[in-house]
Amino acid sequence: MTSAPFDFAPLLAAGLPPPAAKWTGLARFSFVGGNNDPEQVPVDGLIAAVDAVLTREGRTLATYGLANGPQGYLRLREFLSLKLKRDAGIVCGADDLLIVSGSLQALDLVNQTLLAPGDTVIVEQQSYQGALTRLTRLGVTAVGVPLDHDGLRMDALESALADLKQRGVRPKYIYTIPTVQNPTGTIMPEARRAELLKLAETYGVPIVEDDCYADLIWDGRRPPAIHAMSRTGNVIHIGSFSKSIAPALRVGFIVAPWAMLSRMLALKTDAGSGALEQMVLAEYCAPHFATHVPKLTRGLRAKLDTLMEAVNAQFGTAAEFEIPAGGIFLWVKLPDQVDTLKLYQAALAAGVSINPGPEWSTDKAYAKSRLRLCFASPSHEQIREGIAVLAEVCRKEFGVPARIANVETARA
Numbered sequence: 478m479t480s481a482p483f484d485f486a487p488l489l490a491a492g493l494p495p496p497a498a499k500w501t502g503l504a505r506f507s508f509v510g511g512n513n514d515p516e517q518v519p520v521d522g523l524i525a526a527v528d529a530v531l532t533r534e535g536r537t538l539a540t541y542g543l544a545n546g547p548q549g550y551l552r553l554r555e556f557l558s559l560k561l562k563r564d565a566g567i568v569c570g571a572d573d574l575l576i577v578s579g580s581l582q583a584l585d586l587v588n589q590t591l592l593a594p595g596d597t598v599i600v601e602q603q604s605y606q607g608a609l610t611r612l613t614r615l616g617v618t619a620v621g622v623p624l625d626h627d628g629l630r631m632d633a634l635e636s637a638l639a640d641l642k643q644r645g646v647r648p649k650y651i652y653t654i655p656t657v658q659n660p661t662g663t664i665m666p667e668a669r670r671a672e673l674l675k676l677a678e679t680y681g682v683p684i685v686e687d688d689c690y691a692d693l694i695w696d697g698r699r700p701p702a703i704h705a706m707s708r709t710g711n712v713i714h715i716g717s718f719s720k721s722i723a724p725a726l727r728v729g730f731i732v733a734p735w736a737m738l739s740r741m742l743a744l745k746t747d748a749g750s751g752a753l754e755q756m757v758l759a760e761y762c763a764p765h766f767a768t769h770v771p772k773l774t775r776g777l778r779a780k781l782d783t784l785m786e787a788v789n790a791q792f793g794t795a796a797e798f799e800i801p802a803g804g805i806f807l808w809v810k811l812p813d814q815v816d817t818l819k820l821y822q823a824a825l826a827a828g829v830s831i832n833p834g835p836e837w838s839t840d841k842a843y844a845k846s847r848l849r850l851c852f853a854s855p856s857h858e859q860i861r862e863g864i865a866v867l868a869e870v871c872r873k874e875f876g877v878p879a880r881i882a883n884v885e886t887a888r889a
C-alpha cells in the first residue's frame with residue numbers, strides 16, 4: 478500500500494509566485510539567457526587560482542565570511558576598488574563595496590530596501606527581464622521610458638518625471654543599464670549621463686546603475702560610470718563577474734553610500750555569498766583580468782559577426798538590427814506580422830530557443846515582433862545552423878522571410 482503524498486498546498490504562504498517549471502534542458506540551438514562562451518572560461522587560470530588560494534588561506538573557510546566581515550572577501554573588494562577606479566572612474570574603498578550572489582541579489586536587496594507595493598520605478602522601455610519581473614511581482618508600477626541610439630531618452634525621461642510629479646508620485650528610483658544596454662546594446666555617452674544626473678537631482682530620484690556588461694565593449698572604451706559622475710551620492714552601482722568571467726559563479730557587487738549599503742547588508746541574511754568563488758576570483762583576477770577581458774571580447778565580437786552574417790543571409794531585409802557596442806546580445810526587429818511570442822513556441826519545438834521581445838519591454842506592442850539573441854554561448858556552427866532553422870520556422874509560421882538564404886521560397 479502506498480501512502481498519499483503529503484499535501485503542502487493548504488500550508489503555503491500567501492502571495493507566493495507561481496511554481497517554477499521543471500528544468501527540461503537547453504535547446505539544441507540556444508540563443509537565450511545571459512550565458513557566456515564556454516570556450517572562454519579561463520579554466521586553467523581558475524584551477525591554478527583555486528590551488529594557490531586554498532593552499533595559502535584554505536583554513537579561513539572555517540569562519541563565516543572568512544573572518545573578513547559580512548561585506549565579502551577583502552582581497553576581492555580590494556581588487557574591485559582598483560578596477561572600478563581604473564575602468565569606471567569610481568572612487569570607492571573596500572568598505573564601500575558589498576559582495577553579493579550575482580547582481581540579481583543586488584537587485585533584490587535594492588528592491589527590498591526601497592520598494593513597497595504600489596510604488597513606482599522608472600525603467601528603460603526595453604530592459605532586463607529579470608528586473609521587470611521583479612517589479613511586477615512586488616506590485617510596483619514600472620514606467621517605461623523610450624531609448625534611442627544613445628540609451629535612455631532625456632526628453633522622454635523629463636516628461637515622465639514631470640508627469641509623475643504632477644500626479645504626486647515620487648518614483649523610488651530610475652533603473653538604467655547605461656553601458657551596453659540589455660537588450661538594445663547601446664552605450665549612453667558621458668554628456669547624456671550628466672543630463673540624467675541633473676534630472677535625477679532635480680526630481681530627487683536616485684539612480685540604480687546596472688553595469689554588468691561594462692567590461693564587454695568592442696573598442697574597450699567606456700564613459701565614466703554614472704556613480705563616478707554624481708556629486709550627491711544618489712547612485713547605487715551594481716556589477717557582476719557573470720559576464721566577464723562566468724555566470725555560474727554567482728558573484729556580483731554593490732557600490733553605494735553607507736546609508737544604503739548598511740540597510741542592504743541588514744537584509745542580506747545568507748551569512749555571506751559563497752566564499753570559495755570570491756577567493757578564486759580575487760586570486761585569478763588580480764593578475765589576469767586585464768588580459769582576459771580583451772581576449773574574451775575579441776571572441777564575442779567574432780561570434781556577433783557570425784550571427785549578423787547568418788541573420789542577413791537567412792532573413793535578408795526582413796530582419797533589422799543595429800550593431801551593438803558590445804555585450805552578448807543582438808536585438809532584432811522582424812516584420813510587423815511576426816509575433817515573437819508565437820515564434821518562440823514554434824522555434825522551440827524545432828530545437829531553437831530565443832527570447833521573445835515582449836518579455837524585455839514595458840511596451841508589449843512595440844516589442845511584439847522583436848527578439849533578443851544571445852550569441853555568446855552557441856558555437857559559430859550552432860549560430861549558423863540555428864539561425865537557418867529559425868528562419869525556416871518563421872517562414873512557415875508567418876510567411877517571412879519570403880526569401881531564405883537568398884533563395885525565393887513559396888509559403889508552405
Ligand SMILES: Cc1ncc(COP(=O)(O)O)c(C=O)c1O
Nearest residue numbers: 511579580581605659717719729
Ligand atoms: C542587466 C542585467 N542585470 C543583471 C543580470 C543578472 O546577472 P548576475 O548573473 O550577475 O546575477 C543580468 C543577467 O543577464 C543582466 O542582463
